[in-house]
Amino acid sequence: MTASGRPRSELIKIAPPISFDKLSTRPLMHSESNTSLIRLRRSIKPAQLSDRPVSDKILREIIENATWAPTHGMTEPWRFTVYQGAARKRLADFLASTYKSITPPEQFKPNKYEALGKSPLFGPVVIAVGMERQESEKISELDEVMAVACAVQNMHLTCASHGLGGFWSTNVAATSDAMRDFTGLKPKDRSLGLFYIGYPNCEWPTSQRQPADEKIQWVHE
């Protein structure tokens, strides 16, 4: 049995990468292409995604790469519910009605209600991202949430490598207890939002970041 409660035989093993360097026993890093992919990755809003289908092969690769994220205690807390085709309409209706039911009337925004009822219909795939809490709760909830965030980044990067836009949306409905229940998760689990996937119907966006030096303290002694 493993930390995730699954028999060892059900686990997927991965062979060393093709570029495995037998001498150093460490994978070779292709730093230039890795860096380009990391910097070119972009969030592309649902309204800017076309309805061009995403093949099952690519979709599986995106999700399987997600599962190779780091995981404290090997709990593999990520859970994915993939909405495609007509299921997106059910999701859209659910988001809009949930937003309405959980938002105090004075904070309710009709344009947000309308947008939630439309967003899942723009691109071909929406993945609800969940975190399943370990039965023993030995690993902290923070660690489990961070592991799922790492998994989402893997999805983002895999999308970018195929010219696909990804978009992580964490609006109040998508992260609500109602969303958790909608995707069949249990009371101690959490819904961590929706990840939209699709080919952009726009130019690939550019972005910018503040200089890394503004975020670093170098400590030598």
Ligand SMILES: Cc1cc2nc3c(=O)[nH]c(=O)nc-3n(C[C@H](O)[C@H](O)[C@H](O)COP(=O)(O)O)c2cc1C
């Ligand atoms: C945890 C998390 C949640 C996010 N949720 C939202 C969201 O609800 N709405 C939104 O417009 N963008 C959301 N984003 C995407 C950011 O807006 C986006 O990453 C940022 O604008 C930088 O753009 P880039 O991802 O293309 O570099 C989220 C990003 C993260 C990391």
